[in-house]
Amino acid sequence: MKMETDVLLQPAARWRADFPVLRETVHGVPLVYLDNAATTHKPEAVLAAEADFYRRTNSNVHRGVHTLSQRATDQHEAARETVRRFINAASTREIIFVRGTTEAINLVAQSFARPRLTEADNIIVSAMEHHSNIVPWQMVCGQTGAELRVAPVNEAGELDLDMLGRLIGPKTRLVALTHLSNALGSVTPARRIVELAHAHGVPVLLDGAQAIAHLGVDVQALGCDFYAFSGHKIYGPTGIGVLYGKEALLDAMPPYQCGGDMISSVTFGETRYNELPFKFEAGTPNIAGAIGLGRALEYVESIGVNAIAAHERDLLAYATGLAAGIDGLRIVGTAREKASILSFTLAGVHPHDIGTILDHAGVAIRAGHHCAMPIMQRFGLAGTARASFALYNTRSEVDALMAGIAKVVEMFRP
Amino acid sequence: MSELRDLYQEVIFDHYRKPRNHHALACANHFAHGHNRLCGDQLTVYLQVDGDVIRDVSFEGSGCAISTASASLMTEILKGRRLQDAENLFNEFHHLLTHADAHAAADLGKLEVLAGVREFPARVKCATLAWHTLQAALKDRAAQVTTE
Numbered sequence: 001m002k003m004e005t006d007v008l009l010q011p012a013a014r015w016r017a018d019f020p021v022l023r024e025t026v027h028g029v030p031l032v033y034l035d036n037a038a039t040t041h042k043p044e045a046v047l048a049a050e051a052d053f054y055r056r057t058n059s060n061v062h063r064g065v066h067t068l069s070q071r072a073t074d075q076h077e078a079a080r081e082t083v084r085r086f087i088n089a090a091s092t093r094e095i096i097f098v099r100g101t102t103e104a105i106n107l108v109a110q111s112f113a114r115p116r117l118t119e120a121d122n123i124i125v126s127a128m129e130h131h132s133n134i135v136p137w138q139m140v141c142g143q144t145g146a147e148l149r150v151a152p153v154n155e156a157g158e159l160d161l162d163m164l165g166r167l168i169g170p171k172t173r174l175v176a177l178t179h180l181s182n183a184l185g186s187v188t189p190a191r192r193i194v195e196l197a198h199a200h201g202v203p204v205l206l207d208g209a210q211a212i213a214h215l216g217v218d219v220q221a222l223g224c225d226f227y228a229f230s231g232h233k234i235y236g237p238t239g240i241g242v243l244y245g246k247e248a249l250l251d252a253m254p255p256y257q258c259g260g261d262m263i264s265s266v267t268f269g270e271t272r273y274n275e276l277p278f279k280f281e282a283g284t285p286n287i288a289g290a291i292g293l294g295r296a297l298e299y300v301e302s303i304g305v306n307a308i309a310a311h312e313r314d315l316l317a318y319a320t321g322l323a324a325g326i327d328g329l330r331i332v333g334t335a336r337e338k339a340s341i342l343s344f345t346l347a348g349v350h351p352h353d354i355g356t357i358l359d360h361a362g363v364a365i366r367a368g369h370h371c372a373m374p375i376m377q378r379f380g381l382a383g384t385a386r387a388s389f390a391l392y393n394t395r396s397e398v399d400a401l402m403a404g405i406a407k408v409v410e411m412f413r414p
Numbered sequence: 415m416s417e418l419r420d421l422y423q424e425v426i427f428d429h430y431r432k433p434r435n436h437h438a439l440a441c442a443n444h445f446a447h448g449h450n451r452l453c454g455d456q457l458t459v460y461l462q463v464d465g466d467v468i469r470d471v472s473f474e475g476s477g478c479a480i481s482t483a484s485a486s487l488m489t490e491i492l493k494g495r496r497l498q499d500a501e502n503l504f505n506e507f508h509h510l511l512t513h514a515d516a517h518a519a520a521d522l523g524k525l526e527v528l529a530g531v532r533e534f535p536a537r538v539k540c541a542t543l544a545w546h547t548l549q550a551a552l553k554d555r556a557a558q559v560t561t562e
Contacts, residue, residue, distance in 0.1 A: 027417075349479075350453075350455075350477060350478035350479060351453070351478075352453050352478040352480075352537070352540065353422075353478045353479050353480070356418075356421070356534060356536070356537060357418060357422075360417070360418045367453065368452065368453045368454060369453070369454045373454065376454070382453065382454045382455060382477075383453055383454055411418075411422055412427070412479075414431060
């Protein structure tokens, strides 16, 4: 057992060295960063790739005839190819660079769903969605009169597939579900969801904001029609993300925003739109961000998604075992299939007080509703404390978390 | 560590565990709902105002130790005070929480125990939620206020 632990720990210790910010101290103690579901830190390679772009290239893409512009275009499009390979999309025409998951979902809501929806139609989400996979659908339903249906979640935080199946009807135009819940850590059975929806001819969008860094994502194996994720949750920069969409669907969709780069010709009489993926990328894109994201995905590939997942599985199991032994601690989200997230409450202690006291021990966690208020209400909670793991976390950091929780319990003991 | 002890003083724990005036007020003629968007906490402040004097004040809702204790302490200090006193108290209290070198004015009394919050900028909104809600109640802004 000891040997197995060491084998698992050694690589994480090696990977840690790639992340400069992990050498920071807070309140005079080493940083223990367990807020990875909010955002992950960036390895040196990503920081260098972004800085290099501005230092050595820095030109606009898809337009200049000069050398630097061509270099910028090559690097930007190479990053798109890296994304394609990473999620195993069939073509780079299916990889749209956006600001993040939120923009990706809004794009699908406005460009795909809105023209298809009438008062008779409906869209289905689950009870454990992030606000960014709720509000865009509420908005498009408000615009069209369509109905937003909510698939329930059981006490463990698992999606009720039977109920989802019953909610899907002839007027369902889209199923939009999380692949990995940011509030609970539940992994949804994405393939079965897609099969279920496709059996009714209904397309599926998966919100992969959390899943992308923790589960191997193969969009063709999943069979999903849209997949959305953010760069900054997988060791890449903020402000860059990806919408994957099946080419036939994207082709049929109107542009989401209009401007430069998304056109092939403009007269005052008529504008012809550019081909995929550029049709959805109006304006100068986040070039350095895309290059940084490509580098982040290469970094993850160099370690291996499976190695990362195995390491994080060990951390979560270790943390869950220790947490279960703490009097008054309740784990919120006990799905059989979970990844990377430990959401919990402590009897008699508000999550914000937990967060402040842990911060003083150097342990960064998230406290609150995690932008998923409906699932908090489902469990009768205003919020939880949430520790979330990444490839660079170690068992000794889990020990620091538990020591911090013990301190909270001691301080709040009547 | 001492910063943490300064924040979580015994008086705070006492008011968190046994909040004073923690109920609705049947005779209230002013009230408002407060909402801290950061954490989702909500509370309601009730007031019975007679002329320019606060005859009674109470609150409902639950939150973190800091927001609950602050609400409880607020209700204790405000009973029998003039409206202008309440306004002055809030200004002094807010100054105490947001200025590193501020000294507590004499009339802040027990509210001084919340001075430790100033070392925790993320928690200032917790300590002032009840006071912002009080102001809304006095202005009879029926709409919900937030700490934004």
